Amino acid sequence: MEHKHLLTYEEEILSFTAYKNEVWYHISPPNEINIKIKIHNGYDGTFEREIVEVFPINSAAGDEKNILSDFLFNFLCNAPFYGNPYLVESDWFTYDEFAQLKDKSNEIIRKRKEEIRQQGKDNPLIQYCESKGLNPEPEGEPNSWQANCPSGGKHHIMISTSSDQWGCGYCRKKGGLKELRAFVEGDETVVAEGLQTKRSKGKKLKDFIDRIFKRNKE
Numbered sequence: 001m002e003h004k005h006l007l008t009y010e011e012e013i014l015s016f017t018a019y020k021n022e023v024w025y026h027i028s029p030p031n032e033i034n035i036k037i038k039i040h041n042g043y044d045g046t047f048e049r050e051i052v053e054v055f056p057i058n059s060a061a062g063d064e065k066n067i068l069s070d071f072l073f074n075f076l077c078n079a080p081f082y083g084n085p086y087l088v089e090s091d092w093f094t095y096d097e098f099a100q101l102k103d104k105s106n107e108i109i110r111k112r113k114e115e116i117r118q119q120g121k122d123n124p125l126i127q128y129c130e131s132k133g134l135n136p137e138p139e140g141e142p143n144s145w146q147a148n149c150p151s152g153g154k155h156h157i158m159i160s161t162s163s164d165q166w167g168c169g170y171c172r173k174k175g176g177l178k179e180l181r182a183f184v185e186g187d188e189t190v191v192a193e194g195l196q197t198k199r200s201k202g203k204k205l206k207d208f209i210d211r212i213f214k215r216n217k218e
């Protein structure tokens with residue numbers, strides 16, 4: 001299967017380029033697009049790895065540019081990257097077109113987060129984080145929040161308002177409200193250990209694909 005270059009973008013976190021990714025595509029009629037993402041280290045450009053995934057497309061989407069535009073919009077809306085994406089080059093999209101799609105997707109993400117904020121604001125974990133100044137914020141996925149880690153480290157705990165659980169992959173701690181209270185108060189003995197919430201890039205992409213498939217089925 002021969003892939004064509006769609007675009008190259010950089011992921012920027014706090015004004016550092018974390019990754020430089022090339023996105024390649026192959027459209028398989030009638031309703032699939034095969035995407036290959038080549039991930040490069042943003043600092044020295046060394047190739048890190050490659051992800052290949054198949055995404056559904058709306059077969060009524062029309063010509064190639066429309067299909068690619070739909071894909072890119074979905075991609076941006078689901079933000080399977082860290083930080084901010086910046087277009088480096090594309091034969092298909094101008095900087096303006098990319099910026100427009102990004103603005104449109106940011107609006108969708110903003111609305112989605114607002115919904116999650118409304119749904120989760122009365123959750124005990126969220127209220128507790130709020131009361132302790134941990135700055136809980138919707139993460140962009142349903143029932144999914146993040147907050148500053150009570151350890152004081154510069155990373156986040158993940159909170160699920162559907163299961164009333166939280167976890168810090170960095171500190172390897174997790175639990176419910178009782179465990180969070182203990183963590184905040186420094187009582188280490190109550191906190192369960194061994195959770196892996198640290199996200200890999202593959203996981204983010206995988207979540208994205210799952211959501212797209214789910215959404216298309218609904």
Ligand SMILES: [Zn+2]
Nearest residue numbers: 149151168171
């Ligand atoms: Zn932590």
